Amino acid sequence: xxxxxxxxxxxxxxxxxxxxxxxxxxxxxxxxxxxxxxxxxxxxxxxxxxxxxxxxxxxxxxxxxxxxxxxxxxxxxxxxxxxxxxxxxxxxxxxxxxxxxxxxxxxxxxxxxxxxxxxxxxxxxxxxxxxxxxxxxxxxxxxxxxxxxxxxxxxxxxxxxxxxxxxxxxxxxxxxxxxxxxxxxxxxxxxxxxxxxxxxxxxxxxxxxxxxxxxxxxxxxxxxxxxxxxxxxxxxxxxxxxxxxxxxxxxxxxxxxxxxxxxxxxxxxxxxxxxxxxxxxxxxxxxxxxxxxxxxxxxxxxxxxxxxxxxxxxxxxxxxxxxxxxxxxxxxxxxxxxxxxxxxxxxxxxxxxxxxxxxxxxxxxxxxxxxxxxxxxxxxxxxxxxxxxxxxxxxxxxxxxxxxxxxxxxxxxxxxxxxxxxxxxx
Numbered sequence: 001x002x003x004x005x006x007x008x009x010x011x012x013x014x015x016x017x018x019x020x021x022x023x024x025x026x027x028x029x030x031x032x033x034x035x036x037x038x039x040x041x042x043x044x045x046x047x048x049x050x051x052x053x054x055x056x057x058x059x060x061x062x063x064x065x066x067x068x069x070x071x072x073x074x075x076x077x078x079x080x081x082x083x084x085x086x087x088x089x090x091x092x093x094x095x096x097x098x099x100x101x102x103x104x105x106x107x108x109x110x111x112x113x114x115x116x117x118x119x120x121x122x123x124x125x126x127x128x129x130x131x132x133x134x135x136x137x138x139x140x141x142x143x144x145x146x147x148x149x150x151x152x153x154x155x156x157x158x159x160x161x162x163x164x165x166x167x168x169x170x171x172x173x174x175x176x177x178x179x180x181x182x183x184x185x186x187x188x189x190x191x192x193x194x195x196x197x198x199x200x201x202x203x204x205x206x207x208x209x210x211x212x213x214x215x216x217x218x219x220x221x222x223x224x225x226x227x228x229x230x231x232x233x234x235x236x237x238x239x240x241x242x243x244x245x246x247x248x249x250x251x252x253x254x255x256x257x258x259x260x261x262x263x264x265x266x267x268x269x270x271x272x273x274x275x276x277x278x279x280x281x282x283x284x285x286x287x288x289x290x291x292x293x294x295x296x297x298x299x300x301x302x303x304x305x306x307x308x309x310x311x312x313x314x315x316x317x318x319x320x321x322x323x324x325x326x327x328x329x330x331x332x333x334x335x336x337x338x339x340x341x342x343x344x345x346x347x348x349x350x351x352x353x354x355x356x357x358x359x360x361x362x363x364x365x366x367x368x369x370x371x372x373x374x375x376x377x378x379x380x381x382x383x384x385x386x387x388x389x390x391x392x393x394x395x396x397x398x399x400x401x402x403x404x405x406x407x408x409x410x411x412x413x414x415x416x417x418x419x420x421x422x423x424x425x426x
Contacts, residue, residue, distance in 0.1 A: 003027045004419050005040055009048030009380060013055055014349045015357050015369035024053060026376035029418035034370060044421065046414055048380055054352045055368050056088025056377030056417065058122075058359035060178070060256055061153070061232055061304035062329065064090075066112075068097025073309040073397045075109070079118040080395035081307070081329040083423035086412030088377040089120035090329075091363065094131065095154035101126040101137045103145035110146050118422050119415075120377070122148040122363055124178060127166050133158020139169045148363040151178040153232060156214050163218060167227025176254070176362060178230040181214035181239065182280070191319050193266040193281040201270060203319060206281050208236040215239045219246045222253055230362060231255040233306050235280040237290035244299045254362050256304040259328060259335035262291045264402065272402035274315045278308070279324035295354070296345050302362065303354045305332045309398030327396045331389055331403050333381060337410035341383070348383065376419035383410045 004026045011022040011034060023038035024031065059082065065073035082090050092109065094100035100109060106123045113121035125142045128134060131152040139150065150170060157163040157179055166177045187210040192198050194205025215231055219242055222229040234240060234255045246253050260278065265285050268276040276282055294300045308325025315322050336355070340346045346354075356379075360368030367377055391404040415423035 001027055002419060003042040003044070004376070004416065004421070005038060005042035005045045006048050006053055006378070006380065007040065007045060009051050009053035011053045011370060012349060012352055013370035014353055016371050018370060019349065024370065024378070026416070026419035029376050031370060031372055031374045031376050034372065046380065051380050051382045051413060052348060054379050055356040055370050056379050056415070057086045057333070057355040058367065059087045059090040059305050059307070059329065060302055060359050060362060062090045062092055062307040063095070063309065063325070064092045065096065065309060072311045072314070075112050076116055077395060077397040078307070078309070079113060079116055081327070082119040083415040084395045084412065085329040085331070086333050086379040086381055086415055087119055087329060088379060088415060088417045089122055089367065091122045091124050091148065093124060093151060093153040094126040099126050099130050101129050101131070103138070103141045106142055106145040106147055117420070118417070120417060122365065124149045124151045126150065127152045127157050127177065128162065131155060133162055136162070136165055136169060139173055143173050143175060147175070148365065149176040149178050149230065151180065151232065153178065153180045155184070156180050156182050160217055160221065164221050164225060167221055167225040167229065171225060171227040174364065176228040176230040178232050179214070179218050180232050181211050181218060183210045183213045186210035186213065191277055192269045193283050195266060195284055197266045197269065206279070208238055208283065208287070211236050211280055212238040212242065215242050219243070219251055219253060223249065223251045226252065228252040228254070233258050233261065233280055233304070234300070235261045235283050235287060235291070237287045240290055240294045240299060244294070247299065254301040256302040257291055257295065257300050258304060258306040259332050259339070260326060260402070262288060262295065263335050263339050268402060274317070274319055274322035275326060275400050275402045277319060277322055277324055278326055292340065292345055295340060300354070301358045303332065303336055305329050309396050310400050311398055315400045325400070327391070327394070327398055327401050329396065330394050331401065333412055334389065334408035334410055335403070337383060338408060342409065376416060378416040379412060380414040381410060381412045385409065385411045385413070387411055
């Protein structure tokens with residue numbers, strides 16, 4: 001019987017009202033005991049004194065690039081980056097080449113990930129074949145193959161009519177439609193946030209209205225259909241206010257934010273160039289402050305990385321030609337601690353809700369908690385560990401990060417999936 005004992009850590013599981021120095025025993029992938037002073041007869045023991053032991057982090061939004069984008073990332077390198085960042089599970093987006101829009105592609109992704117034995121994979125296949133927005137994929141067959149939700153991420157669901165159909169179909173299957181909220185007629189050709197900074201830099205901007213028009217559409221359709229819409233990488237104060245108001249009305253809406261959107265403003269484009277080019281773009285100081293307030297008050301449900309690796313030769317193109325996106329799996333925890341926990345904006349318990357408890361709820365998985373008989377997916381992190389992030393030393397195949405060289409306090413020290421240690425910080 002494979003067994004792992006975690007000793008003397010601060011076990012923190014808000015869903016289970018756990019917050020104290022306890023030992024935790026996992027046997028054959030299942031949590032058997034959580035109590036002080038457990039005897040150490042396990043095959044492996046982790047001494048976690050001074051560290052935080054929490055339910056494994058779940059990233060609702062990442063890009064693994066395989067198939068078709070192996071120059072930038074593979075399933076193997078992406079999952080290696082995930083566990084190094086403390087993530088025990090990830091939801092890969094479907095905008096690979098070809099697009100994940102079939103049960104066969106979904107099953108292949110799951111099998112390839114299973115063979116690697118690192119983080120769990122919960123696929124979110126495309127809403128429409130090829131993400132072209134003309135019709136719906138076979139939701140029933142895809143859920144049977146392992147889908148936990150649907151998205152045309154990289155682009156919005158093309159029309160209101162198709163979004164309405166998708167929400168109705170997904171409601172019957174009890175899965176979310178996750179939407180990249182953007183109106184292409186407003187954002188086309190833009191490379192950064194529209195405003196004084198874009199004007200100063202002479203770059204075409206993407207207005208906040210591009211996101212907000214689409215969020216308004218999706219919220220109205222969710223209210224009408226009773227379907228669950230999940231707003232991906234929310235970035236503007238206006239979009240946040242619409243989600244806040246919709247929640248008050250009882251609309252089935254959840255939302256995520258990415259660490260870069262509560263850390264950097266559009267001023268970063270002048271400093272980091274294409275490594276600060278993302279979609280949605282970095283916004284204004286007002287937007288960043290609103291996002292942090294939305295996290296603190298609970299309007300924001302989850303922190304997701306939107307890990308978007310791109311090979312150096314792609315990001316070295318001119319600003320108007322380089323692809324959108326940055327890597328984020330290995331810096332998400334550190335940025336959340338730096339921007340939210342250490343300044344006292346949220347508690348450690350709230351951070352666990354954002355990275356684990358709520359993501360598990362959104363995709364309806366029996367994870368996100370530490371309880372006897374539950375799955376042994378566990379993240380251990382040291383909130384006081386001082387370290388410097390060097391992108392070139394990361395597990396991701398790509399290096400496109402504006403946080404290269406940043407000094408942080410706090411990092412994952414061990415990641416455990418089904419009782420198996422899949423990452424230890426050396």
